[in-house]
Amino acid sequence: MRDAIIISDIHLGADVCQAKQLTHFLEAIHDGVIRTRSLILNGDVFDSIDFRRLKKHHWKVLSLIRKLSDKLDIVWLNGNHDGPSEIVSHLIGVRVQDEMILESGGRNILILHGHVFDEFLDTHPIISSVADWMYRLLQKIDRSHTIAKQAKRSSKTFLRCTAKIEASAREYAAKLGCSAVCCGHTHHSIVSESDAVAYYNSGCWTEKPCHYLTVQDGRVELHSYLAQVPDGDEEVVPTGEVTVPRELAAAS
Numbered sequence: 001m002r003d004a005i006i007i008s009d010i011h012l013g014a015d016v017c018q019a020k021q022l023t024h025f026l027e028a029i030h031d032g033v034i035r036t037r038s039l040i041l042n043g044d045v046f047d048s049i050d051f052r053r054l055k056k057h058h059w060k061v062l063s064l065i066r067k068l069s070d071k072l073d074i075v076w077l078n079g080n081h082d083g084p085s086e087i088v089s090h091l092i093g094v095r096v097q098d099e100m101i102l103e104s105g106g107r108n109i110l111i112l113h114g115h116v117f118d119e120f121l122d123t124h125p126i127i128s129s130v131a132d133w134m135y136r137l138l139q140k141i142d143r144s145h146t147i148a149k150q151a152k153r154s155s156k157t158f159l160r161c162t163a164k165i166e167a168s169a170r171e172y173a174a175k176l177g178c179s180a181v182c183c184g185h186t187h188h189s190i191v192s193e194s195d196a197v198a199y200y201n202s203g204c205w206t207e208k209p210c211h212y213l214t215v216q217d218g219r220v221e222l223h224s225y226l227a228q229v230p231d232g233d234e235e236v237v238p239t240g241e242v243t244v245p246r247e248l249a250a251a252s
């Protein structure tokens, strides 16, 4: 039994949202195939507060989260794309807050979305939204998401931004007496344990494979999830989770 599962950057309402993959994943938690005491939604569950953009499968995710909240503890941490907490909290029936400290195996782990460390977002709002739009367009054109991923990862601005968030998150976690910090926001899954404060990023659910973090006895692990879910409405073929090897996770 895991202490927590952390997922982030689902972006319900966006075309690239992997809602079917997530439905498969949440059903695995609901059915006890993947076991956890709590589920932490680490920001950007919604792409925007325009609920008209939510499709059938996006509503299914929301109703599954609501259903899961009867079985386990669910915390929703605010991201920069999420709407006002009162609405979110009311809609889904879960607790909404800015950050939290999870105690696991005698270790304090800070969890927050990470946009508060993103200065680029504040100083270059127009460039940020154009880049965001181009990235989504690339993802739409290339269904394998390879080009979009490469474009994002080779962008100097993006690399500077992820490094900045990682450094600031570590600094902030140390101040709060935590030995690990888990963020989202960059959509780039990372395991980095080379510092006194370990840094983890849970990636996103807008690119395949999707990623999530597990916390058990103070140990944080990155996993990828790729269910054989067809894009149409055919039968779902069950698959399992894949733990990303540490050496690979650090390099990705």
Ligand SMILES: [Mn+2]
Binding pocket: 043, 044, 079, 080, 081, 113, 115, 184, 185, 186
């Ligand atoms: Mn974000």
